[in-house]
Amino acid sequence: MGETGDVEDVSEILKAIAHPMRRELLVWLKDPDAHFEPGHAIEGLGVCAGQFERCGLSQSTVSSHLATLQRAGLVTATRRGQWIYYQRNEETIARFLKNLGHAL
Amino acid sequence: MGETGDVEDVSEILKAIAHPMRRELLVWLKDPDAHFEPGHAIEGLGVCAGQFERCGLSQSTVSSHLATLQRAGLVTATRRGQWIYYQRNEETIARFLKNLGHAL
DNA sequence: TCGAAATATCGAGTTTACTCGATTTATCGA
DNA sequence: TCGATAAATCGAGTAAACTCGATATTTCGA
Numbered sequence: 187m188g189e190t191g192d193v194e195d196v197s198e199i200l201k202a203i204a205h206p207m208r209r210e211l212l213v214w215l216k217d218p219d220a221h222f223e224p225g226h227a228i229e230g231l232g233v234c235a236g237q238f239e240r241c242g243l244s245q246s247t248v249s250s251h252l253a254t255l256q257r258a259g260l261v262t263a264t265r266r267g268q269w270i271y272y273q274r275n276e277e278t279i280a281r282f283l284k285n286l287g288h289a290l
Numbered sequence: 291m292g293e294t295g296d297v298e299d300v301s302e303i304l305k306a307i308a309h310p311m312r313r314e315l316l317v318w319l320k321d322p323d324a325h326f327e328p329g330h331a332i333e334g335l336g337v338c339a340g341q342f343e344r345c346g347l348s349q350s351t352v353s354s355h356l357a358t359l360q361r362a363g364l365v366t367a368t369r370r371g372q373w374i375y376y377q378r379n380e381e382t383i384a385r386f387l388k389n390l391g392h393a394l
Numbered sequence: 395t396c397g398a399a400a401t402a403t404c405g406a407g408t409t410t411a412c413t414c415g416a417t418t419t420a421t422c423g424a
Numbered sequence: 425t426c427g428a429t430a431a432a433t434c435g436a437g438t439a440a441a442c443t444c445g446a447t448a449t450t451t452c453g454a
Contacts, residue, residue: 197310203394204308205442206301212394235401247443249402260394268400268451283391290307290316290364290383309412339431351413353432372421372430 195258196289199282202258208251211238212260215274231264232273299362300393303386306362312355315342316364319378335368336377 203209218227222237238248252272255261259278264271307313322331326341342352356376359365363382368375 200304200308200313201441204304209304209394236399243442244444245401246403246445250442253402265401265450268398270401279394283387286390287387290313290387305411340429347412348414349431350415350433354412357432369421369431372428374431 196282196286198258199260199278200289202254202260205251205254207241207243208255210241211251211255212274212279214238215261215272228266228271230273231266232262232271234266234269234271236269238272300386300390302362303364303382304393306358306364309355309358311345311347312359314345315355315359316378316383318342319365319376332370332375334377335370336366336375338370338373338375340373342376 203212214221215233218233222233222240226237227233235249235252236245238252239245241248243251252261252263256263256272260275260282261272262275264273307316318325319337322337326337326344330341331337339353339356340349342356343349345352347355356365356367360367360376364379364386365376366379368377
């Protein structure tokens with residue numbers, strides 16, 4: 187089972203991106219080759235969870251942040267064997283940026 | 291002395307708008323006549339602080355939320371006698387919306 | 395089937411945000 | 425100058441977020 191679903195809630199998204207580290211994880215995923223070890227980013231799949239530990243936080247904390255981003259619909263998670271790959275959900279992000287103006 | 295200054299910090303703005311009530315206050319200011327007692331919105335000045343207490347929170351809490359919005363640069367405050375009027379800072383809001391994409 | 399590796403979840407401690415009532419500060423009008 | 429009104433600030437209690445280490449779960453390969 188892969189491809190987790192969106193929540194598509196502006197409030198949830200805003201709370202998710204209010205945390206600087208979560209924003210940074212999101213930015214890293216824009217250009218994985220520039221921010222992760224080479225070979226760990228798979229085209230169309232994303233970056234496996236462990237790679238994000240390069241931010242300096244513990245494994246459990248990173249996992250929690252990734253879960254928050256996923257619940258907000260900003261990333262999708264896909265299991266591939268024993269690894270779980272995270273990638274940006276560009277549709278949700280674009281829609282959020284487009285509609286945010288109406289929420290403020 | 292009126293016209294308080296911007297902070298223009300994306301992180302500060304995101305934390306400010308992460309709170310649903312603060313977003314609502316901002317939305318109310320889009321169309322004051324539709325959301326406040328008639329006559330309390332002054333063109334070019336905004337709405338005086340006390341009017342926001344209609345959200346149901348205490349005076350001190352409302353004041354705190356307005357201060358947070360102001361620190362983030364999302365609203366400006368102008369004293370007029372014993373009243374302080376708040377209005378949207380459309381420049382900052384527009385610039386934030388335009389640049390947010392680069393932060394995520 | 396078993397051990398190892400990757401990730402999620404749990405439980406607890408710390409910090410930050412939220413909220414309130416009470417008080418203080420600022421300004422007005424008499 | 426004084427009392428009244430508006431708004432900010434203070435202090436404290438509660439709730440939420442953050443972080444960690446430890447443990448549980450899932451999956452792989454031998």
